[in-house]
Amino acid sequence: MTPDISKEMLDKEIEKEADVLLHTLFPICRSLTGDGVRKTLRELSKMANFAIKEIPSGTVCYDWTVPPEWNIRDAYIADSKGKRLVDFKKNNLHVVSYSAPISKTMAFDELKKYLYTLPALPQAIPYRTSYYKKDWGFCLSYEQYKMMDRQERYRVYIASTLEPGSMTYGECILRGTSGKEFLVSAYCCHPSLANDNLSGIVLWTLLLRELKKRKLRHSYRFLIAPETIGAIAYLRKNEKAMKKIAGGFIITSVAGPGKFGYKHTFLGDHLIDRAVHLAFRDRGVDYVSYPFDVAGSDERHFSAPYFRIPMGTICKDKYYEYDYYHTSLDDLRFVRARYLVETFQLYLSAIENLEMNVTYKSLSPYSEPQLGRRGLYPPLGGFQKTGAGTPREQKIVSELDAIRWLMFMSDGETSLLAIAERSGLPLRDLYQTAEKLQKHKLLKITNKT
Ligand code: ZN
16 A cells, blocks of 8 residues: 555645646746746746757748747726726736737727627637737727727727847756657747646646656657747757657646547557557546647647657647637636646656567567466466456466566567557556566567667
8 A cells, every 4th residue: 555655645745846836837927938938937947957048039940030029017908097907917818919019098999909808708818919910909808898988098008028039948858778769848938828838837847857867768858938939949950859859749738627638649649649548548547539630739840741750749628628728717726736747647657658668579489488487377276367366366367467468479579568558458567577577588678669
């Protein structure tokens, strides 16, 4: 029992840390560029150190150009008495991200062209951006919009700057020995939206910290950057290295109250997909399976024709699928640190599956080896039927199962992942048994990748 109790305590500890981070980072106004992103990355890097880097505005990256840096100090719509009706300081979603500065008084009829609401979800403030078209605007709940006095003249004020500066991103490369490298990416450009994608950047950091503690077989490139332009600029800057990436994950929307989901890589049955399926199966967790779709996140760029990196995404309440997506209702009441930790464990399991995916060759290929004289066969006959025997006997029986599958399938070609799929046995159990069989000189590793 002890390992389970300590594991539970560990999960509780991580949950507390995740909760603190969610609360600390939620109010910060993030965008493609600017001090909000810098502050967020600095805060995250206290938990797991990574390099914070800058790419200057104006840098051409393939078909795109890094935009001017956007910063905002204040913004509001006030009535003629000076009362702030819509206030950026109360909720940063109130301002269209990348709004140009403005200071003007105008009639409602003119102002309404710059107001964005969501009649279908009347209490929610929508999330809107205008990164590449110089514009300005305010977002507010439809309820508030309806109550605005149509005869009033409104004061509109946005204290923002759009100036040459830079785009900030974070990077950390963990080196393994196999020569194979995977990408773990998250986007950090969303303002006060909890599931999409504050939850993702917190999970990304927890995962980085966890993998830093381990001796790794593969390399993992952790990238945290603004969506689209961040991914594209990173690809441009690291073209050679990115061309060699074997696959990866885009971490987003991981702490909602809804179902777990998995968006497949563009290949659908890549190693990444298989490692994820086994993570769900072996942890006994159900999930909604989403086929690849070009609409989504940065997989469009990482998997573009030149790079073709298969990228998968494990979600809890997938983006697009939940009603509060890209609205002010995707807040800290919507997400739970506990859900975030559950998804964290799934990502970790998927990565562990990649780590454990070794190929073995049987050193007794002519027939099944005699297990009894090696002490590998259950000491008493007669209970090798599923469901029979004491827990200890059951363990021996399932280990016998694992031994038989491993000795049968290990032809130097079939990976452990394939054996786990074929046998229905947990990959971790197979791995542990295979370690034992190596000590008994019954198996040897043929393929270290
Ligand atoms: Zn989004």
